[in-house]
Amino acid sequence: MENLTIALRSIMKNKNRNFLTMLGIIIGIASVIAILAVGDGFTQSITKELGKDNASNKVSLSYATNSSDINSTDGFTQGDAALMSDVDGVQSVKLASYDNTRSVKLSNRGNSAKTYLGPVKKSSDGPKNVVKSLLADKNSYNIIISKSIEKDLFKDESAIGKPVQIGDDMFIVQGVSDSGDDYSTNVLVSKGTYKRIFNANSNKDQAKLTIENGKNKKKVSKAVLKKIKANGEFRHEGSYHIDDPTEAMKSFQKVLNSVTYFVALVAGISLLIAGIGVMNVMYITVSERRNEIGIRRAFGATANNIRNQFLTESIVLCVIGGIIGIILGYLAVLVINAFLPFKAVITIYSILISLLVSSAVGLLFGFIPSNKAAKSSLVGLLKEE
Amino acid sequence: MLKVKNVGKTYANDFKALTDINLEVPDGEFLAIMGPSGSGKSTLINILGLLDSDYTGDYFLKNENYKQSDDATLSGVRGDKIGFVFQNFKLLSSYTVYENIEIPLIYSKTKTITDRKSVINEVIEQVGLQGKENSLPSELSGGQQQRVAIARAIVNNPNLLIADEPTGALDSKTSLEIMNIFKHLNETFNTTIIMVTHDQEVADFAMRTVHIRDGRLYENEKSVVSD
Numbered sequence: 096m097e098n099l100t101i102a103l104r105s106i107m108k109n110k111n112r113n114f115l116t117m118l119g120i121i122i123g124i125a126s127v128i129a130i131l132a133v134g135d136g137f138t139q140s141i142t143k144e145l146g147k148d149n150a151s152n153k154v155s156l157s158y159a160t161n162s163s164d165i166n167s168t169d170g171f172t173q174g175d176a177a178l179m180s181d182v183d184g185v186q187s188v189k190l191a192s193y194d195n196t197r198s199v200k201l202s203n204r205g206n207s208a209k210t211y212l213g214p215v216k217k218s219s220d221g222p223k224n225v226v227k228s229l230l231a232d233k234n235s236y237n238i239i240i241s242k243s244i245e246k247d248l249f250k251d252e253s254a255i256g257k258p259v260q261i262g263d264d265m266f267i268v269q270g271v272s273d274s275g276d277d278y279s280t281n282v283l284v285s286k287g288t289y290k291r292i293f294n295a296n297s298n299k300d301q302a303k304l305t306i307e308n309g310k311n312k313k314k315v316s317k318a319v320l321k322k323i324k325a326n327g328e329f330r331h332e333g334s335y336h337i338d339d340p341t342e343a344m345k346s347f348q349k350v351l352n353s354v355t356y357f358v359a360l361v362a363g364i365s366l367l368i369a370g371i372g373v374m375n376v377m378y379i380t381v382s383e384r385r386n387e388i389g390i391r392r393a394f395g396a397t398a399n400n401i402r403n404q405f406l407t408e409s410i411v412l413c414v415i416g417g418i419i420g421i422i423l424g425y426l427a428v429l430v431i432n433a434f435l436p437f438k439a440v441i442t443i444y445s446i447l448i449s450l451l452v453s454s455a456v457g458l459l460f461g462f463i464p465s466n467k468a469a470k471s472s473l474v475g476l477l478k479e480e
Numbered sequence: 481m482l483k484v485k486n487v488g489k490t491y492a493n494d495f496k497a498l499t500d501i502n503l504e505v506p507d508g509e510f511l512a513i514m515g516p517s518g519s520g521k522s523t524l525i526n527i528l529g530l531l532d533s534d535y536t537g538d539y540f541l542k543n544e545n546y547k548q549s550d551d552a553t554l555s556g557v558r559g560d561k562i563g564f565v566f567q568n569f570k571l572l573s574s575y576t577v578y579e580n581i582e583i584p585l586i587y588s589k590t591k592t593i594t595d596r597k598s599v600i601n602e603v604i605e606q607v608g609l610q611g612k613e614n615s616l617p618s619e620l621s622g623g624q625q626q627r628v629a630i631a632r633a634i635v636n637n638p639n640l641l642i643a644d645e646p647t648g649a650l651d652s653k654t655s656l657e658i659m660n661i662f663k664h665l666n667e668t669f670n671t672t673i674i675m676v677t678h679d680q681e682v683a684d685f686a687m688r689t690v691h692i693r694d695g696r697l698y699e700n701e702k703s704v705v706s707d
């Protein structure tokens with residue numbers, strides 16, 4: 096307690112110099128708070144999402160082929176689907192394909208473009224009436240292309256009503272959509288046409304199970320997996336997995352983690368520099384106060400008392416910096432939240448971590464100067480003015 | 481009772497500051513040590529005050545030899561049984577009179593915090609500094625500063641008061657005032673006082689004076705001259 100008062104007095108006496116020393120701690124701790132807030136906020140939002148997912152009664156299984164041939168037709172067959180729906184607790188099985196686009200080459204009188212093609216799904220995919228007609232007429236040869244493809248194939252002319260060749264088939268452009276870049280699906284056809292012409296040999300690599308109400312989702316999906324592993328038609332050409340929705344989150348988390356590591360590195364470096372600053376300022380304090388140390392020692396202070404006094408000062412200095420850093424971190428989180436798709440949250444735990452880290456910096460970097468103060472020869476200390 | 485037997489001190493640069501010192505100081509004695517500058521007075525008094533334990537020979541304080549003692553023991557004895565008064569007062573400049581006097585109590589194991597106020601007020605009264613509790617040393621005269629230092633030295637009721645030229649920075653009138661406080665402490669509380677001084681007038685307050693020359697002690701008993 097006595098040490099705390101002494102420490103605060105001494106720190107207040109040299110406010111400016113101590114504040115400058117604290118800057119590193121402040122920045123370091125503010126970044127620690129911000130990273131932890133983003134991480135915690137992310138985890139919380141994910142946990143909420145997962146909670147929704149877990150409540151549903153859907154499970155999906157996937158098939159991964161061993162073959163390197165993209166056109167391999169391995170996957171789930173209708174037989175596999177029947178097999179799976181026989182499993183107790185499974186209400187229905189739907190086969191699907193992860194990959195819902197095809198890489199195609201479009202050409203029009205000498206101009207050609209390579210892009211992705213897929214089925215029309217929702218009304219926002221293009222001009223309303225065209226989408227409507229494509230959704231209604233499953234075998235239509237009408238297509239919607241994106242503006243960028245229109246430009247590639249027709250230069251400055253309008254593409255509406257003009258023919259485009261894709262593979263061996265001719266299609267008529269009925270609409271042009273605004274959206275689209277090099278990596279999105281730039282050509283849309285009707286579902287039936289997509290299936291018939293482009294998806295004919297596409298493999299069904301996904302099986303979507305609906306579990307009967309009241310059944311244990313995990314148990315049922317395990318039973319299904321066991322059955323398909325034993326009997327699946329292409330079991331020798333590939334492997335089956337239960338899709339873990341957390342799996343996708345995990346890869347997200349990986350990205351977040353690498354960001355976290357980076358910011359942690361920045362925080363670590365600034366804390367290290369701060370620590371060296373603290374060490375320096377403590378050395379200065381100790382040498383400025385040799386007289387005081389001598390007096391305290393002569394009147395009963397042990398070397399340990401002196402060491403603890405300066406260690407306390409160093410820790411208090413860092414913790415004050417830490418507290419300012421926490422406040423700054425809080426402000427930073429308010430700003431960050433304006434740009435994040437989820438809400439970063441500061442937890443008690445992250446505040447504790449911050450206080451712990453700042454105390455640790457004070458302890459670590461204050462130790463050598465404090466020890467120097469404690470070990471000084473008493474007669475020498477008293478001789479100085 | 482304090483006893484020094486064949487004590488020698490050699491500094492790191494091989495300088496022999498003290499040679500074969502023998503001295504006995506009974507409880508309640510007021511002893512003055514005189515000698516030319518550089519003769520070894522401070523060196524000796526630092527050993528007697530347990531500020532310096534790097535010496536040869538033997539030193540007994542109340543029949544206790546502290547030569548092998550650890551830092552905690554030595555600090556404890558310094559804090560509770562010995563009081564120091566220095567030539568240049570050695571007060572903490574940013575601490576008030578009250579806070580300066582409080583320092584030995586902070587480290588004492590025998591006093592609890594509730595005692596502090598009354599103990600401090602008592603010694604402030606003894607040295608005649610009532611009303612100056614909240615002053616800073618810079619707001620006091622040299623004589624008043626030395627009174628603060630004396631109050632600090634006696635706040636733990638030490639058996640032994642070590643004073644290295646306590647009047648060295650004071651004029652002769654103030655010096656006499658300080659010496660009267662010493663004498664009063666010695667007579668009232670039977671506090672043993674060992675004081676280094678250059679000033680014969682100051683030394684005259686002591687019961688006995690010893691002389692140091694070139695690191696050697698010369699005893700020549702003096703009759704008690706007072707007032």
Ligand SMILES: Nc1ncnc2c1ncn2[C@@H]1O[C@H](COP(=O)(O)OP(=O)(O)OP(=O)(O)O)[C@@H](O)[C@H]1O
Nearest residue numbers: 491492493495497516517518519520521522523524
């Ligand atoms: N740390 C040291 N290292 C080497 N020599 C020292 C050291 N301290 C003191 N001395 C020497 O020891 C001798 C005695 O010093 P000391 O301080 O005891 O003298 P003193 O009698 O107190 O003198 P003064 O009256 O000037 O205070 C001096 O010659 C001094 O140079």
Ligand SMILES: [Mg+2]
Nearest residue numbers: 521522523644
């Ligand atoms: Mg001296």
